[in-house]
Amino acid sequence: MELAAQGQMTCAPNPPVGCIIWRDGKVLGRGFHQRAGAGHAEVNALRSVEGGARNATVFVSLEPCSFVGRTPACARTLIDAGVARVVVAAVDPNPKVAGSGIRLLREAGIAVDVLELDSAKEQIQGFTQRIMRQRPWVRIKTATSLDGSVALANGKSQWVTGSAARADVQYWRARSDAIVTGVGSVIADDPLLTVRDPAFAHALAPLRVVLDSYGRTPSGAQILQGNAPTLLIHQQGYGDSELASGAHIQQLHLPDGPRDVLGVLTELAQQGCNEVLIEAGPAVVGSFFAAGLWDEWIAYVAPKLLGADSRSVADVLVTHLPDAPQARLVQTAQIGDDLRLTLRR
């Protein structure tokens, strides 16, 4: 799984996978899946073995594939290599595989152990969600004061949290396939929404998505510039505006507009996004909470108060306590002077 993690920011729309080839108490080779269309983890691991893998044990974080795609079937490659045993951390949820890789190996006389580890399933959760539910893993990021506000009444919000928390956000951006914001944030803050931390220079640039029903994104907005693609999702279009001209800018018309958050997520899944990060203002964040279309919430909390006239983190109308969107706390960490809460549905 540590090997798999090395491909986490580059392998979409495929899942991250790592593989070790082992014999007589020694690691003979290792590999991970770096990029869609390039070698799978098993193939890369086999390539790194000197003198062949006959009778070796293969440890792999995801079931070897059984179909010929852009690369040959990994189960067949392992059979041809003459390995004796395969230890699989998780079964592939993809209906094109879903146990058939394991079956192929067993039919060839190879011993297969299936561990079904929670940690291995967790590592591919974005891929699993896209394949099984046709929508990406949705991670909402917010930065608030201790009283749950993102901005003053006058809209000023830069910066509620400190520089360490802002630097930490770079990791979540880098592992996302898309970053979704609303036109309100684009107009108020003019964010670039790119990955700038050199530690993640290898990451594929996430698609920047602006939910903008009526084409209000200013033509000079930073989100239309920089080294990353941008998708503008609208209902009424941008007409002949100069926004249409940039090669890295796509426009998408949704019949019900971007208020249809399920439609937005379905489109992003079709574009191969496994994980998306919502970095938006209260209106868009509120829409995802209200629709129940979220999986994880990374909440940065600064030890300060913005007061009664400030804007709450999410525009959600709650009249009965039992109806309040509810999260489960899974981790806390101190990041600089702020707190980072990791919450799940």
Ligand SMILES: NC(=O)c1ccc[n+]([C@@H]2O[C@H](COP(=O)([O-])OP(=O)(O)OC[C@H]3O[C@@H](n4cnc5c(N)ncnc54)[C@H](OP(=O)(O)O)[C@@H]3O)[C@@H](O)[C@H]2O)c1
């Ligand atoms: N601290 C933080 O974490 C943080 C992060 C981002 C922004 N902010 C602050 O938030 C404030 C802006 O708030 P905001 O609520 O206007 O920003 P927003 O949520 O980013 O954008 C809201 C706008 O997006 C459009 N929209 C399109 N699809 C939508 C959907 N499904 N749900 C909701 N809106 C949708 C709507 O305009 P149309 O009807 O024209 O499409 C709406 O007015 C600023 O003060 C900014 O500084 C804070």
